[in-house]
Amino acid sequence: MNTSGIGMTSQRTKLRMIDRLREQGIKDETVLAAMFAVPRHLFVDEALASRAYDDVSLPINFNQTISQPYIVARMIEILRNGRQLGRVLEIGTGCGYQAAVLAQVAAEVYSMERIAPLYERAKKQLREMKLRNITVRYADGCAGLPEAAPFDGIIMAAAAPALLPALREQLQVGGRMVLPVGMQEQFLYLIERDAKGFRETRLEPVKFVPLLMGKV
Numbered sequence: 648m649n650t651s652g653i654g655m656t657s658q659r660t661k662l663r664m665i666d667r668l669r670e671q672g673i674k675d676e677t678v679l680a681a682m683f684a685v686p687r688h689l690f691v692d693e694a695l696a697s698r699a700y701d702d703v704s705l706p707i708n709f710n711q712t713i714s715q716p717y718i719v720a721r722m723i724e725i726l727r728n729g730r731q732l733g734r735v736l737e738i739g740t741g742c743g744y745q746a747a748v749l750a751q752v753a754a755e756v757y758s759m760e761r762i763a764p765l766y767e768r769a770k771k772q773l774r775e776m777k778l779r780n781i782t783v784r785y786a787d788g789c790a791g792l793p794e795a796a797p798f799d800g801i802i803m804a805a806a807a808p809a810l811l812p813a814l815r816e817q818l819q820v821g822g823r824m825v826l827p828v829g830m831q832e833q834f835l836y837l838i839e840r841d842a843k844g845f846r847e848t849r850l851e852p853v854k855f856v857p858l859l860m861g862k863v
């Protein structure tokens with residue numbers, strides 16, 4: 648197999664993705680560098696690899712999707728807010744792509760997934776990529792991960808029906824949480840914790856798979 652040819656194509660298509668992210672308004676160079684560093688095509692089925700860098704979400708089986716590049720970059724840009732991230736929690740590992748991008752910009756990443764085969768595959772993929780600052784957990788993420796809290800950032804990759812007050816308690820002071828909220832109509836929310844309490848900001852409309860309870 649001529650892998651160098653594939654490599655060339657993905658370098659070029661990756662650069663095109665970064666240009667598009669800039670056009671779409673992503674400004675954080677650290678986030679753009681992280682998006683460039685992670686080979687997104689390795690996180691989708693081979694049959695879909697040629698579309699991996701398009702600005703679309705793609706199926707990863709079990710009725711789940713890998714989020715489109717723009718929303719991954721946007722959420723991490725908001726989470727970072729220009730700062731170095733310490734320990735971050737992601738709820739909804741899926742294929743592991745967003746966790747891999749987070750691992751480029753955070754000291755430590757914890758990621759939780761409730762679907763066993765997705766968890767297994769993501770864990771294997773992330774191990775093969777030697778991303779040693781990611782811990783993947785097979786668990787319902789609705790209650791967060793109290794034993795690893797507090798977090799500098801929490802990011803949710805599935806839409807919660809409401810703002811989940813229990814989860815935000817796992818933010819440290821100065822921490823930020825970015826999550827989609829809603830059922831039919833969803834919006835991205837930013838929650839910031841300071842010494843006095845929490846501040847909520849509603850951002851743009853989004854479309855995510857629902858947050859579900861329990862493990863399967």
Ligand code: SAH
Nearest residue numbers: 713739741742744745761787788804858859
């Ligand atoms: N960040 C992922 C996107 C995955 S889609 C990526 O880069 O591919 C959302 C994921 O959230 C799905 O895999 C779904 O199974 C998972 N999910 C939904 N509810 C969950 C819960 N309560 N706990 C953990 N994971 C959950």
